[in-house]
Amino acid sequence: MSLHRPRLASSAPLLTALCAALAGLALPPAQASSHREAPSIAGSPRVDGTDFYMFRSYEAGRSGYVTLIANYLPLQDAYGGPNYFKLDPNALYEIHIDNNGDAREDITFQFQFRNAFKATALPIGNQTVAIPLTQSGQVTSPNAAALNVNEKFTLNIVRGDRRTGASSAVMNPKNGTALFDKPSDNIGVKTLPGYAGYAAQHIYNVDIPGCGASRVFVGQRQEGFAVNLGPIFDLVNAPVGVITDPSLINAAAANSIQDKNVTSLALEVPIGCLTQGGETTIGGWTTASVRQSQLVNATPPSGYNTSTTTGGAWVQVSRLGMPLVNEVVIGLPDKDKFNASMPSKDGQFATYVTNPTLPALLEIALGLPGIAPTNLPRGDLVTTFLTGIPGVNQPAGVVPAEMLRLNTAIAPTPFAQQQRLGIVGSLLNGASDFAGYPNGRRPKDDIVDISLVAVMGGLCMANGNGNALGFGLDCNPSKVPLGATAFKLHDAVDQAVVPFLPGFPYLNTPRPGSY
Incomplete structure (x- = not known):
């Protein structure tokens, strides 16, 4: 070697x-990463990064690739119905790569989510009444008719600064659009028989602009961190x-x-997509950002997830690179600040x-x-x-x-x-x-x-x-x-x-x- x-x-x-x-x-005001490790992020679990993995793929025949996995939404109980654990449609989830050692992102993969609400209803007497569940029957395929709420996501690659760089959409080869289906959380074996096969239908072989053949999967996984x-x-x-x-x-x-689940944003991309020139070492971290302002609706309209309206610039509230840093290294007064910071500001x-x-x-x-x-x-x-x-x-x-x-x-x-x-x-x-x-x-x-x-x-x-x-x-x-x-x-x-x-x-x- x-x-x-x-x-x-x-x-x-x-x-x-x-x-x-x-x-x-x-630095501007901040927040944090890992399993509820900072005061502010503990109240916003949907944007709380729990673990970040980055490694040469060791699956047979895939050694020319790097796998990136960013986990969010900690400590999910598998029985967490009826809403389960959907990611935040008002948030921006990102994986950043620094390929020249200057502590600034050169490539960013951006994920955004949306909830496709079908408003499933049943005839009850002489009325048609909306059901209270996220599913109305058995689910065996992506965007199944029985899913009352189906999560979808977009994936963009940004080169240069994460906010001002050149952005390109990754297309879904299965439908020719920029929208991908995310599998339902594992509600149980009656709703989702053979969950492993169902989830595998959501592994997409994609052509990331400037990278070539890659793979992406977003969905619930068993917690992989042992502690x-x-x-x-x-x-x-x-x-x-x-x-x-x-x-x-x-x-x-x-x-x-070990009995908990998390939600994973996973990418497998060619090594050449991530490196630059003769430098073989890359740096990586994941962040989540939300809109700067939020208005709570006193009388939310009918629909799904309608209690707040958001606006303004993106503000970073979660950050995770090396594991355990915010939990056991950063002092309590600065845990929120660390989560809002970027690596280039780490001198503080x-x-x-x-x-x-x-x-x-x-x-x-x-x-x-x-x-x-x-x-x-x-x-x-x-x-x-x-x-x-x-x-x-x-x-x-x-x-x-x-x-x-x-x-x-x-x-x-x-x-x-x-x-x-x-x-x-x-x-x-x-x-x-x-x-x-x-x-x-x-x-x-x-x-x-x-x-x-x-x-x-x-x-x-x-x-x-x-x-x-x-x-x-x-x-x-x-x-x-x-x-x-x-x-x-x-x-x-x-x-x-x-x-x-x-x-x-x-x-x-x-x-x-x-x-």
């Missing part, structure tokens, strides 16, 4: 540039002897959200990365004083989370910013051979799987455990202060705790046992509302 990034001597100059050049930049969610936020309410014993990775707790959040509070909180929660690294400011975290790792996924001339970074020149690893701990697992186990987090993110990557290792100084310890594999981490090993605490710490849930599909859209069929 070849790693196509030049080695840098240290990330310290990058840190200096980050703090000096960006620290004074101001011991309740105990983690209850001051890590788990026995220290368990969560510091790697042999007990499956012994302590169930995956708190630099202190949260260079002087993280999570290690100190873990010392308190676990009653293990002295485990927090003291190599402050944490240049190793700047490299891992803001610039990419030299020799792996750092683009030339990178501007430090928070986003997923993927080196598209690194070949995908087949699912069965993927290391649960990605690059960390390769360092520890002598494997050769550099196609995983933090080099992009795959569904199987255990990002909770990997992030715990990284924040507690584990990459410095594993990498010998940057001397192995061409890494250029700024570590100062004398200030990183010796011993193996960083490598032992885990949340007691094994991401690798979550069920996934072998190919696009990779995330599993959603759980049904009834069996």
Whole structure:
């Protein structure tokens, strides 16, 4: 395997540039990402991004493609009728790609939704009366007659600035229009027998302008993120002897959200569509925006979703690149601000990365004083989370910013051979799987455990202060705790046992509302 990034001597100059050049930049009011991680976005779940994946496709015969998956609307209960979990028709959902390392989008994929309301009614006595449900019978095909409300979406590709760049519509080859059908949520087996086959009818082979043959799917999926969610936020309410014993990775707790669903916006596009020139590393993140003004109708008209009227410019309210950043890195006063910001403005959040509070909180929660690294400011975290790792996924001339970074020149690893701990697992186990987090993110990557290792100084310890594999981490090993605490710490849930599909859209069929 070849790693196509030049080695840098240290990330310290990058840190200096980050703090000096960006620290004074101001942002408009904001909001956040992931599973209800910021105060404002918790009240708007339809535009709350939960997870973002970006990886070389590992489906057989598809290694020339990159898969992008943006998940929204967290913690969906499968039985959530009668309305279920439709996305917001007054919102703009976007996936952004930076292909030259300048922390600004070069390509944006824009999704917008609409509800096709059929106003199904039944004759009751001498009246015709509207039904109260989203379906009136069995559903087996896209836009089935029995769907009282059918979600549709458009997909545009924008090159350049997301608001002023050149925009082109992606056409639906099945009907010759710019409208695509989104499958109904998995109401249950009586309404939707054989849901997997029904959903597969909504995977579209499309020709994205300037990209060529690609695939798109938008629809409900089973939650693919594994986490011991309740105990983690209850001051890590788990026995220290368990969560510091790697042999007990499956012994302590169930995956708190395995019975939940999410809504996925999934694209598979050729690598050449996303890269520019000789640069093989791309950066990616997802956002959601809403209109600046909203008027609540005192007497809403009859129809569907008519209680508000919106207008004005788009305002970003959700942002997600690297996982868990807003939950456990950004301080509470700035969580909403982070969600409204763009990567080019990330200098204002630099202190949260260079002087993280999570290690100190873990010392308190676990009653293990002295485990927090003291190599402050944490240049190793700047490299891992803001610039990419030299020799792996750092683009030339990178501007430090928070986003997923993927080196598209690194070949995908087949699912069965993927290391649960990605690059960390390769360092520890002598494997050769550099196609995983933090080099992009795959569904199987255990990002909770990997992030715990990284924040507690584990990459410095594993990498010998940057001397192995061409890494250029700024570590100062004398200030990183010796011993193996960083490598032992885990949340007691094994991401690798979550069920996934072998190919696009990779995330599993959603759980049904009834069996």
